[in-house]
Each structure stands twice: as structure tokens, then as C-alpha cells.
Amino acid sequence: MTNPRSKIVLITGASSGIGAATARRLAAADGHHVVLGARRVDRLAALVVDLRLAGGTAEYRQLDVTSRDSVNAFVEGAHDRYGRIDVLINNAGVMALSTVDALRTDEWEQMIDVNLRGTLHGVAAALPLMRARGTGHIINIGSSAAYRVDPTAAVYCATKYAVRALTEGLRQESRDVRVTLVSPGYTHSELTEHGGDPQIQAAARAAAEELGMPAVAVADAIACAIAQPDTVDINEIIMRSTAQG
Numbered sequence: 001m002t003n004p005r006s007k008i009v010l011i012t013g014a015s016s017g018i019g020a021a022t023a024r025r026l027a028a029a030d031g032h033h034v035v036l037g038a039r040r041v042d043r044l045a046a047l048v049v050d051l052r053l054a055g056g057t058a059e060y061r062q063l064d065v066t067s068r069d070s071v072n073a074f075v076e077g078a079h080d081r082y083g084r085i086d087v088l089i090n091n092a093g094v095m096a097l098s099t100v101d102a103l104r105t106d107e108w109e110q111m112i113d114v115n116l117r118g119t120l121h122g123v124a125a126a127l128p129l130m131r132a133r134g135t136g137h138i139i140n141i142g143s144s145a146a147y148r149v150d151p152t153a154a155v156y157c158a159t160k161y162a163v164r165a166l167t168e169g170l171r172q173e174s175r176d177v178r179v180t181l182v183s184p185g186y187t188h189s190e191l192t193e194h195g196g197d198p199q200i201q202a203a204a205r206a207a208a209e210e211l212g213m214p215a216v217a218v219a220d221a222i223a224c225a226i227a228q229p230d231t232v233d234i235n236e237i238i239m240r241s242t243a244q245g
Contacts, residue, residue: 013092017189021215027056037063065118096195185240
């Protein structure tokens with residue numbers, strides 16, 4: 001933490017995919033101190049060891065973004081230790097694909113709870129602390145699914161449309177806190193490996209493997225937004241691999 005430009009960056013859903021890639025990019029390349037949260041603490045612990053061996057500074061805490069108390073403890077704990085929160089990256093997300101008539105209502109609720117409610121919990125925890133300090137940056141991870149609806153993805157798209165609307169509304173209300181939405185297309189991650197209709201998820205996984213971009217590409221975009229001066233706010237980044245078209 002000797003770098004005067006180093007920021008305290010909190011990342012949810014940091015145990016894999018975009019979250020883990022972003023932690024590596026920000027800690028190793030940019031010298032920020034990253035505070036990582038996710039449910040799979042074994043993965044977080046291993047990632048923190050890797051980051052420290054690479055010369056970065058990092059820590060982790062078990063986090064369930066569907067729990068307001070868990071998110072509050074994650075954010076407020078970091079604020080108590082360092083006296084500030086510079087960046088919050090609301091990255092945790094799930095994508096359980098199925099047709100609506102399959103009525104996989106438990107998975108609908110999970111997507112709403114993680115993708116939307118989890119983002120709201122992060123905003124509610126961090127925004128007052130940032131406003132009190134007069135500076136800060138909230139980055140919400142959306143999706144290209146926030147701009148079009150595909151069959152089998154109606155509920156997932158609905159949650160990401162909602163995150164997009166929330167982010168834009170917060171941006172319009174903010175003058176001292178920067179607000180950014182990063183919306184990736186197909187990305188190499190574990191997003192398609194859990195839940196949903198098995199055949200539909202397998203097809204999405206194959207498409208992501210063929211057409212997806214590496215998670216580090218999204219991490220680079222996030223790093224670019226963070227690196228701007230406080231007077232410059234990159235509002236929205238939509239990115240896809242060239243193969244996806």
C-alpha cells in the first residue's frame with residue numbers, strides 16, 4: 001500500500017471468472033489493494049496466496065450477496081480497516097437458462113436475488129460511505145443480455161436489464177461518485193456450469209467456449225474505467241469478442 005495511487009477495491013463473486021481475473025489485473029498490474037468476497041472461501045484463499053506471491057496485496061472474506069448483513073459486513077469491515085472504500089465491483093452473478101414454461105421458479109428467484117438484489121445490497125452498503133467522503137466508484141457488471149432478449153434467457157435478461165436501469169439511474173443521481181456499467185458478451189467463465197436446463201446450458205457453454213473472450217479482457221476494461229481521473233466517468237462499456245459478432 002505504498003503506492004499513493006493505490007485504491008481499496010472490493011470485488012464480489014471473486015472466486016472465478018471475471019471476478020478472479022479482475023483481482024489479478026488490479027492487484028498485480030495496477031497495484032491496488034483488493035478485498036475479495038465470494039461463498040467459496042477455499043478458492044478465495046488460494047487466489048489471495050497467488051496474488052501475494054506475485055507482489056500484490058489482497059485479502060478475502062466469505063460473502064453471500066443475497067444477504068444484506070453479509071454484504072454490509074464485507075463493505076463496512078473493509079471501510080473500518082482502511083478508512084475508505086474507493087471502488088466496489090458488483091460482479092457476483094448466476095445464469096440458469098431455461099424456457100419460461102419450464103417454470104424453474106427457484107432458479108428465477110436465485111437469479112433475481114444474486115444478480116439484482118445482490119447488486120442493490122452492494123450499492124446500499126457502499127454508497128453512503130462514498131458520499132460521506134465525497135468520492136468513490138461503483139462498477140456493476142451487466143451483460144450484453146441487458147440489451148436484447150433471447151429465448152431461454154428471459155429471466156436472466158430481465159435481471160440484467162434491471163441492473164442496467166439501476167446503474168443508469170444511480171449515475172444520473174451522482175456527482176461525486178462515479179458509476180460504470182460493464183456489459184460483456186460471451187466470456188470464458190463458469191457462468192454456464194450451474195443450474196438451468198441441462199441441454200440449454202450445454203449449448204450455451206459450447207457457444208461461450210467457441211465465441212467467448214477471455215475474462216482478462218473484461219478485467220482490462222474495468223481497469224481502464226478505474227484509471228480515469230475523478231472528473232471522468234466512463235458510464236457504460238459493452239464488449240463482445242469479434243467472433244460473436
